[in-house]
Structures are given as C-alpha cells and as structure tokens.
Amino acid sequence: MTRYVVVGGGIIGLAVAHRLRADRPAAQVTVLEKEAGWAAHQTGHNSGVIHAGVYYRPGSLKATLCRAGSASMARFCAEQGLPYEICGKLIVAAEAAELPRLHALHERAVANGLPVTLIGAVEAAEHEPHVAAVAALRVESTGIVDFGAVCRRLAELLAESGAELRLNARVTGIRARPGGLVVSTGAGEVTGDVLVNCAGLHADRIARLAGIDPPARIVPFRGEYYELVPGRRNLVRGLIYPVPDPQFPFLGVHLTRMIDGSVHAGPNAVLATAREGYSWRRFDPRDVWDQASYSGLWALARRHYRYGLTEVTRSLSRKRFAASLARLVPELTEADIVPAGAGVRAQAVRPDGGLVDDFLLVEADRQVHVLNAPSPAATSSFEIARYIVDRLPADSPTR
Structure with a gap:
C-alpha cells in the first residue's frame, strides 16, 4: 500500500487527494493543512470565476488544463448539487486604442478552441446595458461558483472515503528515510512514500524543506x-472585464456578479x-x-x-x-x-x-511540488490533480 502525503488544504491539495482516492482506492492518503479550516487562503479569497481559458498561451498547461477544468468543475458542481452558473462574460475595449489587443485576445481564444465572439458596441449593450465599449469579446463558457463550498464538499467526500485529514498541522520539516519520508508537523509526524506539495503561498518553502532548490x-x-x-447591483448583469495588459498575469480591475x-x-x-x-x-x-x-x-x-x-x-x-x-x-x-x-x-x-506565466510543477524522486498555481488554478483544479496523479508512482517501495 502506497502512502501519499499531500501538503496544503486549498482546492488543489483537496482535488489531488480526491483524485488519488478515486484512482488508487487501496492507497493511504493524508492531507496536511496548517490552518483550522479548508481553503483558508488563495482558494477562499478569489473572485469565484470559472475561467474559460481565453488568456493563456495555446498549448500551455494553463490553456489546456483550464479549458478541461472548467468543464470538470461544472460537472462536479452539478453532480454534488453545488450552486454554479455558466453565465458568460464580456471582455471590453473601452477605447479604440485597445482594439488591437482585443483582436489578439480573440485570436488566442480561437486557437484555444473556445466559444467566443467579437461584438460591437450595440451588441455589447444587449448583454450589459450600462457598459462602455467600442467593441467586446463575448466568452460564453465563463461561469461563477463558490470555490470554498467546492472545497468543503471535497473534504466531506475525502473523509467518507477513508482519507486522513489533518487540520492545524503546519509542516515544520521533511526528511527522507529508507523507502519513504517523514513529514514533521506541529501535530506530530506523518510517514509516507510519496509527497505532493500544494502549499500555495508557502510552496517554495515546503520544497526547500524537502531538499528541492526551487527555480522561482x-x-x-x-x-x-x-x-x-x-x-447599484443592477448596473452589472454578469462579468465585465477590461482588455488585459499581456505583460502581466493580472487581468485588471473587473466586475463580477457572484x-x-x-x-x-x-x-x-x-x-x-x-x-x-x-x-x-x-x-x-x-x-x-x-x-x-x-x-x-x-x-x-x-x-x-x-x-x-x-x-x-x-x-x-x-x-x-x-x-x-x-x-x-x-x-x-x-x-x-x-x-x-x-x-x-x-x-x-x-x-x-x-x-512565471504558466503552472510550474517540479518533480523529484517520489515528489511533486506545485510551485506556481495562481489563477486559473481553482478552475483547473480537477485537471491539475489528474495531471499530477498520472505522474505519481503507484507502487509501494520496499520498506
């Protein structure tokens, strides 16, 4: 029996543990979270958008996993009875100088295989009557959800499946031992065979504890x-985004109906x-x-x-x-x-x-470290989990 230790109780860590229990039911899965509850940081403080995958370089992990992940997220919510809505969004060129960037974004979205349409000011106003736009990109497959609720349901499913869930378990050390590893926490030690680091804001530090020199x-x-x-909520029907600056991973100040x-x-x-x-x-x-x-x-x-x-x-x-x-x-x-x-x-x-403009995963001997997973990681979480688990060893080493 292989013992998997997942560090981090945000949506990626919980999704990885969920995928492990689904694909490898004989395995032992332990999730370590330093806070008193799940999704305490990035997952629990984001805008709740199920991204379509418009912005990301074709062929990148973000592009491929986001597109698949948006469908996986909607499917999970439907199966579990969690509220979500595929409402679409507008990406707005507020002035003519932004049109070249809007057209480039349209080309990228088409290359990513997404259902998008370039529309003019009149049609944009049909979607959002109060918007200021010389043109806009209509993205049909964008949605909204409560990612915190998704995490709470994942934790329930993990507990029901026999996974070990440890809150208030801050990781303080990781050391190798013959045939495995020992993870020290403020709540005691955990032994395992395979480590998956999904620690988000502290992922590089966890990697260093495990003997990895992170590249970023x-x-x-x-x-x-x-x-x-x-x-004033009536001024916004759905989601309204500006055309982003391609130099930065940030999407700009936008309006989101939750x-x-x-x-x-x-x-x-x-x-x-x-x-x-x-x-x-x-x-x-x-x-x-x-x-x-x-x-x-x-x-x-x-x-x-x-x-x-x-x-x-x-x-x-x-x-x-x-x-x-x-x-x-x-x-x-x-x-x-x-x-x-x-x-x-x-x-x-x-x-x-x-x-770093793409998801960054570093693999080592019986370890995977998720070292860059900001937006659209929540959207992509089930597919990131699949991608990681497919790369993890399934055999238990000799102990």
Missing part, C-alpha cells in the same frame, strides 16, 4: 476587492508585506526579508515600477479605484462601492525578474 520564489501580491452597494447575487469589483495587484498579508497593516519580517533579499524582485521592480506605483495609488485611493471601474461602467461612482476584503496571489518570480 513565491512573491505575494495582494488583490483588494470592493463590492457594489445593493442599490453566485450569491452580490457584485464584486477588483482586484488590483500590490506587493504584500506578508505572504498572508490581506491588508497594509499585516507585516511579517521574515516574508519582507525574503522579498528584499531576492534579486528577482528587484529586477521585477526595475522593469515594472510604473505599473507598481499605479497599483499602489489605486490601493490607497477609493476614488482612483472607482475611476478604473467607471472606464467599464461610467455610471459607477466612489459612492457606489464599499470594501469587500482581499486575497493574496502566490506569484512565482524567477531570479531574473521574470514572472
């Missing part, structure tokens, strides 16, 4: 959200002063030192400091945040939005300052 380092970017006051009927606005993207830094007040000296001593961050800052300053300004000014939204829906004003929390994106940055 996690740099945390906080994304702050507002939501529309109830009386599964509960509220409308969220955001996120921006500012460098966080802690890996779990959900506000400017959260400061972790170790995390800040890790960033300050990393050549990759300084190279990134030199290359994109103007973009960073713009994001910081928008973070500190609700008026500027509202102005970004008004480019999409001109009727929106500062009085129409209220703060709605924040999330932190675990973005891998290479030593030369390059942003």
